Amino acid sequence: MHDFHYRGRELFCESVPIREITKKTGTPVFIYSTKTLVDHIKKIQRAFRSVQPIICYSMKANSNLAVLKTLVREGAGLDIVSGGELYRAKKTGCDPKKIVYAGVGKTNREIEEAIRYGILFFNVESVPELKAIERVAIRLRKKANVSLRVNPGVDPQTHDHIATGKAESKFGLEIGTAKKIFLNRNEFPALRFCGIHVHIGSQILSGKPFVEAFWKVLSLIDELEKEGLEIQFLNLGGGLGVIYSDENPQTADEFAKNILPLFKGRRFKLVFEPGRFIAANAGILAAQVLHVKETKLKNFAIIDAAMNDLIRPTLYDAYHEVWPLVKSETASKKNYDIVGPICESGDFLAKDRHLQELREGDHLALMTSGAYGFVMSSNYNSRPRAAEVLVKGKSFFVVRKREIYSSLVNGESTPKFLAKRK
Numbered sequence: 001m002h003d004f005h006y007r008g009r010e011l012f013c014e015s016v017p018i019r020e021i022t023k024k025t026g027t028p029v030f031i032y033s034t035k036t037l038v039d040h041i042k043k044i045q046r047a048f049r050s051v052q053p054i055i056c057y058s059m060k061a062n063s064n065l066a067v068l069k070t071l072v073r074e075g076a077g078l079d080i081v082s083g084g085e086l087y088r089a090k091k092t093g094c095d096p097k098k099i100v101y102a103g104v105g106k107t108n109r110e111i112e113e114a115i116r117y118g119i120l121f122f123n124v125e126s127v128p129e130l131k132a133i134e135r136v137a138i139r140l141r142k143k144a145n146v147s148l149r150v151n152p153g154v155d156p157q158t159h160d161h162i163a164t165g166k167a168e169s170k171f172g173l174e175i176g177t178a179k180k181i182f183l184n185r186n187e188f189p190a191l192r193f194c195g196i197h198v199h200i201g202s203q204i205l206s207g208k209p210f211v212e213a214f215w216k217v218l219s220l221i222d223e224l225e226k227e228g229l230e231i232q233f234l235n236l237g238g239g240l241g242v243i244y245s246d247e248n249p250q251t252a253d254e255f256a257k258n259i260l261p262l263f264k265g266r267r268f269k270l271v272f273e274p275g276r277f278i279a280a281n282a283g284i285l286a287a288q289v290l291h292v293k294e295t296k297l298k299n300f301a302i303i304d305a306a307m308n309d310l311i312r313p314t315l316y317d318a319y320h321e322v323w324p325l326v327k328s329e330t331a332s333k334k335n336y337d338i339v340g341p342i343c344e345s346g347d348f349l350a351k352d353r354h355l356q357e358l359r360e361g362d363h364l365a366l367m368t369s370g371a372y373g374f375v376m377s378s379n380y381n382s383r384p385r386a387a388e389v390l391v392k393g394k395s396f397f398v399v400r401k402r403e404i405y406s407s408l409v410n411g412e413s414t415p416k417f418l419a420k421r422k
């Protein structure tokens with residue numbers, strides 16, 4: 001569900017005609033709906049209200065401060081993966097006791113900042129990482145909370161690049177190794193082992209792989225409890241799939257119904273890290289057609305957004321629907337590849353789409369771009385990054401300005417020997 005819809009011929013976000021936004025900001029521009037963001041976090045909160053989990057929005061999906069603040073105001077915690085994300089998290093005023101920190105590599109500086117900030121726990125993925133956290137904690141004379149990420153070896157049936165729970169992936173610890181670490185926890189006196197983490201992948205459409213993974217984790221917990229070890233938190237990761245075209249993903253309610261019975265009678269607190277489920281359908285990327293190029297084999301609509309703005313089609317062959325900002329009543333339909341101006345044949349946003357006949361100056365929306373959109377954008381081909389806008393009801397706010405040419409060289413400097421002419 002989302003709040004992008006046509007009123008008459010015009011595409012609106014909530015109560016704002018999107019053309020009104022693009023007239024003000026230009027294109028390309030990412031546009032997010034407050035109502036959809038809030039609706040999505042509420043859906044998870046409602047589905048799981050019987051167990052009151054800690055819902056840590058996975059901010060890698062979309063870390064614009066206005067988006068984060070929208071969710072934190074609704075009670076969300078945050079799942080972070082870098083010092084940069086911690087920096088953003090601090091700016092949102094999120095309670096540190098609702099921040100969890102994942103990722104296979106953390107620098108000493110990042111570990112120190114997170115310990116000092118008093119986050120809920122680190123999700124740890126290897127013994128060397130545990131040792132690094134232990135060393136920093138000892139230096140700071142503090143205890144650090146850790147939760148071990150296990151790799152349950154299940155196939156989440158999603159794109160290979162976003163599957164993390166398979167045995168051969170770089171993520172997590174084998175269950176046997178995790179058990180050994182828990183049992184030998186006294187080797188790490190500065191660490192408090194408080195939980196288990198499992199995240200098997202992203203854009204997972206059915207409950208089956210989740211249930212399979214959680215069963216494996218529960219039997220580990222049983223074994224640990226037999227040894228007198230109490231698990232305080234079970235972090236179930238993220239991964240809930242969304243609709244890009246004709247997928248039929250489980251709803252939050254169905255997900256809850258599927259998995260909650262597994263945890264009946266258990267004392268640990270559940271933690272979730274949804275990213276895509278909250279942000280994907282809450283955003284679009286609006287762009288303008290620069291040229292229409294018709295060849296014998298194909299029609300290309302060359303737009304002012306490119307793979308540097310939205311890399312998902314290039315990277316994962318991802319499908320994003322293309323909607324016109326203004327529907328024509330009369331135009332006939334044609335097939336188009338929607339491509340960007342970047343000098344790579346991989347620079348496409350959509351292929352072979354049957355759309356109303358396009359003309360220079362027309363505007364299009366690449367739907368479902370709220371997650372892993374702007375955050376994965378780059379300056380490739382020295383293209384300034386797009387603006388971001390947040391809509392709320394009848395109003396809209398620029399929440400990140402479009403970059404300008406001088407932003408492109410910000411931080412660069414010319415060594416003296418190049419300053420003089422040859």
Ligand code: LLP
Binds near residue numbers: 203274275
């Ligand atoms: N927790 C952990 C430890 C993760 O690694 C991720 C995502 C999440 C939570 C959130 O997963 P979600 O609920 O969004 O599925 N760039 C890719 C997706 C990469 C996902 C990385 N990890 C894409 O555009 O499809």
